[in-house]
Amino acid sequence: xxxxxxxxxxxxxxxxxxxxxxxxxxxxxxxxxxxxxxxxxxxxxxxxxxxxxxxxxxxxxxxxxxxxxxxxxxxxxxxxxxxxxxxxxxxxxxxxxxxxxxxxxxxxxxxxxxxxxxxxxxxxxxxxxxxxxxxxxxxxxxxxxxxxxxxxxxxxxxxxxxxxxxxxxxxxxxxxxxxxxxxxxxxxxxxxxxxxxxxxxxxxxxxxxxxxxxxxxxxxxxxxxxxxxxxxxxxxxxxxxxxxxxxxxxxxxxxxxxxxxxxxxxxxxxxxxxxxxxxxxxxxxxxxxxxxxxxxxxxxxxxxxxxxxxxxxxxxxxxxxxxxxxxx
Amino acid sequence: xxxxxxxxxxxxxxxxxxxxxxxxxxxxxxxxxxxxxxxxxxxxxxxxxxxxxxxxxxxxxxxxxxxxxxxxxxxxxxxxxxxxxxxxxxxxxxxxxxxxxxxxxxxxxxxxxxxxxxxxxxxxxxxxxxxxxxxxxxxxxxxxxxxxxxxxxxxxxxxxxxxxxxxxxxxxxxxxxxxxxxxxxxxxxxxxxxxxxxxxxxxxxxxxxxxxxxxxxxxxxxxxxxxxxxxxxxxxxxxxxxxxxxxxxxxxxxxxxxxxxxxxxxxxxxxxxxxxxxxxxxxxxxxxxxx
Numbered sequence: 001x002x003x004x005x006x007x008x009x010x011x012x013x014x015x016x017x018x019x020x021x022x023x024x025x026x027x028x029x030x031x032x033x034x035x036x037x038x039x040x041x042x043x044x045x046x047x048x049x050x051x052x053x054x055x056x057x058x059x060x061x062x063x064x065x066x067x068x069x070x071x072x073x074x075x076x077x078x079x080x081x082x083x084x085x086x087x088x089x090x091x092x093x094x095x096x097x098x099x100x101x102x103x104x105x106x107x108x109x110x111x112x113x114x115x116x117x118x119x120x121x122x123x124x125x126x127x128x129x130x131x132x133x134x135x136x137x138x139x140x141x142x143x144x145x146x147x148x149x150x151x152x153x154x155x156x157x158x159x160x161x162x163x164x165x166x167x168x169x170x171x172x173x174x175x176x177x178x179x180x181x182x183x184x185x186x187x188x189x190x191x192x193x194x195x196x197x198x199x200x201x202x203x204x205x206x207x208x209x210x211x212x213x214x215x216x217x218x219x220x221x222x223x224x225x226x227x228x229x230x231x232x233x234x235x236x237x238x239x240x241x242x243x244x245x246x247x248x249x250x251x252x253x254x255x256x257x258x259x260x261x262x263x264x265x266x267x268x269x270x271x272x273x274x275x276x277x278x279x280x281x282x283x284x285x286x287x288x289x290x291x292x293x294x295x296x297x298x299x300x301x302x303x304x305x306x307x308x309x310x311x312x313x314x315x316x317x318x319x320x321x322x323x324x325x326x327x328x
Numbered sequence: 329x330x331x332x333x334x335x336x337x338x339x340x341x342x343x344x345x346x347x348x349x350x351x352x353x354x355x356x357x358x359x360x361x362x363x364x365x366x367x368x369x370x371x372x373x374x375x376x377x378x379x380x381x382x383x384x385x386x387x388x389x390x391x392x393x394x395x396x397x398x399x400x401x402x403x404x405x406x407x408x409x410x411x412x413x414x415x416x417x418x419x420x421x422x423x424x425x426x427x428x429x430x431x432x433x434x435x436x437x438x439x440x441x442x443x444x445x446x447x448x449x450x451x452x453x454x455x456x457x458x459x460x461x462x463x464x465x466x467x468x469x470x471x472x473x474x475x476x477x478x479x480x481x482x483x484x485x486x487x488x489x490x491x492x493x494x495x496x497x498x499x500x501x502x503x504x505x506x507x508x509x510x511x512x513x514x515x516x517x518x519x520x521x522x523x524x525x526x527x528x529x530x531x532x533x534x535x536x537x538x539x540x541x542x543x544x545x546x547x548x549x550x551x552x553x554x555x556x557x558x559x560x561x562x563x564x565x566x567x568x569x570x571x572x573x574x575x576x577x578x579x580x581x582x583x584x585x586x587x588x589x590x591x592x593x594x595x596x597x598x599x600x601x602x603x604x605x606x607x608x609x610x611x612x613x614x615x616x617x618x619x
Contacts, residue, residue, distance in 0.1 A: 124549055125593075136587055296428040296431075
């Protein structure tokens with residue numbers, strides 16, 4: 001007993017060191033960025049959170065959600081509405097996540113009842129509807145023009161008003177969200193997710209309630225999008241319906257596919273490609289989507305593990321070991 | 329008023345029914361859920377525009393050429409390059425790929441034009457006053473032509489040899505294989521038929537709403553809803569589901585809400601999923617394989 005506790009503590013400490021190192025890097029990076037690149041950095045981390053949510057749904061529950069943008073919108077509008085009415089960001093953000101989680105449960109319940117991939121279509125419809133609601137419920141959402149003057153958070157006298165300070169807030173929350181995801185996947189739950197992915201029938205036989213798991217996974221993934229939206233609102237200072245269009249949900253799907261679905265590093269790779277490549281190419285949004293959809297189809301046909309398989313190769317070359325997510 | 333709405337609903341529903349039929353044909357013969365169905369319609373409309381508008385060819389010749397190109401690209405190439413290889417890795421990969429294809433098609437059409445394009449029709453787009461109502465020749469043409477295509481498809485499936493083989497593949501791939509049916513060729517045939525169907529859907533729907541690069545999204549969604557409501561595994565289900573969606577849409581917009589017709593339709597779809605997941609006219613499926 002004592003020995004195993006000791007090793008557990010030691011492995012936790014070993015991981016804690018790694019997390020601290022990553023945190024330090026994430027905090028230092030924006031120090032060296034300019035006004036615009038800090039903004040891109042923050043944007044990338046916000047999208048990363050939502051992409052991790054979708055990766056959980058797609059990669060670990062084998063379901064497709066095309067409503068990540070809508071759930072981002074829900075989180076963003078909840079935070080915007082509460083913050084502009086004087087409620088603390090630190091209370092508003094968890095509320096946004098909980099609301100997204102709850103709506104995820106309600107939406108997923110019927111769609112996951114059947115074996116066909118109805119969730120994908122139901123979520124497309126849901127994203128349409130949320131967009132319409134954001135646009136038309138003017139009294140609450142500000143309609144077409146959205147909500148303005150969303151202030152950035154503070155803790156006591158510590159104000160995260162500057163772009164640099166808020167980028168660091170986003171970085172820390174993103175890191176916490178990724179660590180939580182890592183933890184989820186390595187608990188009993190996470191092992192059940194993997195089992196469902198690998199063999200649904202076997203999972204059912206050993207007594208995993210597949211539908212309940214899928215529902216929880218979908219809701220957690222949606223809550224991740226909610227958190228992302230909640231961070232986005234103060235980042236921009238305003239929100240409007242077009243930020244949460246269906247096409248943004250398609251972006252998220254392409255990110256996860258390009259990164260390698262169901263791989264822990266996948267969303268990171270996907271988000272970096274999908275956010276940074278257009279910054280270098282400087283082409284229209286449509287051309288971007290065209291390029292990424294072609295990449296996604298090629299990835300699916302040639303290397304289903306996507307960008308993650310390239311990462312495996314590099315990692316193995318550098319360290320001689322398999323990357324962490326493969327050794328699990 | 330009601331009579332006019334019924335005609336309008338039938339005309340819209342007939343198009344959804346056509347698309348949903350192609351949809352369930354692909355599902356039955358190859359377990360493919362084609363999320364790009366709506367974009368296929370948009371693509372066919374734009375191919376037609378290229379022949380008719382840009383190359384100034386006559387209407388019927390343009391249509392024939394569109395069918396040829398559609399069968400080639402949206403039928404055979406789509407199946408051979410994308411679906412055939414992915415179906416082995418599972419349904420999820422196929423769905424992901426068809427969604428990616430839909431994004432690809434939508435965003436490549438924008439390079440032709442981002443504008444709404446007026447689309448030709450063989451009948452006048454002006455409504456004709458008839459007794460107390462105004463009858464749109466487009467609606468009448470849509471109903472007639474959709475009915476014709478659906479009947480031709482039924483005749484083909486029930487009376488011809490390749491049609492019967494197709495039916496056998498839809499019922500049980502393995503048994504069909506044993507009986508000496510070339511399952512691969514039949515599946516390609518199903519994709520080719522679907523390409524013809526979407527082309528007809530395109531020439532029917534585009535004159536009503538004009539052709540636009542993103543027209544496929546809403547169309548594909550409605551076709552999928554129609555297939556869910558009617559039943560995925562029954563061609564008859566797709567027909568009834570399509571008409572139902574058409575009526576629900578038209579009557580909701582006329583009497584309940586124009587902004588939230590989408591909400592009403594989705595709620596009905598969710599209701600069907602909850603209480604009759606196999607669809608109103610569908611039958612419970614026996615799964616011959618792990619999907």
